[in-house]
Amino acid sequence: MxxxxxxxxxxxxxxxxxxxxxxxxxxxxxxxxxxxxxxxxxxxxxxxxxxxxxxxxxQPWIPPQSLDPWDEGRILEERICGNLDLIEWGELSGVAEGRMMRAVLRGDSAEFMRWHKVAEIIEVREAELRRWAEEEEVRKFHIRQRARDIEAEEAEPDSGDYLDSEFAESLEEQGPVRGFRITRDGELVRVKPREVDDADLSSPSLGDEEEAGPG
CATH class of the missing domain: 1.10.10 (Arc Repressor Mutant, subunit A)
Known part of the structure; x- marks a missing residue:
């Protein structure tokens, strides 16, 4: 007793x-x-x-594991087998929110405030990544659009060289626009046919080989 x-x-x-x-x-x-x-x-x-x-x-020595068996972070780490490249920022937000709730249930206000701050930082980071991705998509769109404009200005009427609507879809799926590249000054330039053929093997140097498109 x-x-x-x-x-x-x-x-x-x-x-x-x-x-x-x-x-x-x-x-x-x-x-x-x-x-x-x-x-x-x-x-x-x-x-x-x-x-x-x-x-x-x-007691026999056991490698320390301070997390509860049901902790969200521990479960996530076991699922990805330690490969951080597989983690999305949204999953980290879930871990932080879960630990915040557990802190409230345990009456640990200090732990709650720590994880609340972590959750806020993760939210800011997520917003930055989303903004960067959106800006990158806009940049790629303008590059493709400028390439179409140059093609249209150079092509003769009814010429097969013009990027018509049938070819536009495949162009959208490309990374760098074939037949063009960006200079160090950020200018979109036409690449000569020989350079296009060699593009898969080497990156042509910027210089006399470039011809700036109209406009």
Whole structure:
């Protein structure tokens, strides 16, 4: 029977609960966390540990794992097998929000504020990446549009060289527009036929080989 419970008239903690507390404590869970998890007081835990000789140093060494088995971050890391390239920023937001909620349930306001700040930083980072992706799409669109304009200005009426609507779809799917490249000054220039044929093998140097398109 717990001495503290006897002296104060409080309800006695069952031995089965103390066995679970002992197992968690010896497994590495901190005293305050053990108390919150099992509803015992810290002073009672310390008295019990001293009386029964709970010593972590007597336990076999196990690599530390501070996360709960059901922690969102731990589950995510196991799913990707440690490959960070597979993680989306939205998944990190979910981890931060899950830990915020757990902190509230545990009554740990400091931990809640830490993860709230992390969630805000992740949200800002997500917004930056979305903005960058949108700007990159706009830039590519203008490059393709300028290439069409140059083709149209150079082509004779009804010539097969003009980028008509049938060919436009395939052009949209291309990366760099075939037949053009961007100079160091950001100008879209026509590449001579010989350079186009060699483009897959080498990157032509910028210089006399370039002919700036009209306009």
């Amino acid at each position: 717990d001495d503290q419970a006897t002296n104060t008239g409080r309800q006695v903690v069952p031995e089965a609960v103390w066995e679970t507390v002992k197992a968690d404590y010896l497994a590495g869970l901190s005293g305050p966390d053990c108390c919150r998890r099992h509803g015992v007081s810290l002073s009672a835990l310390r008295n019990r540990a001293a009386r029964e000789g709970w010593r972590r140093s007597d």
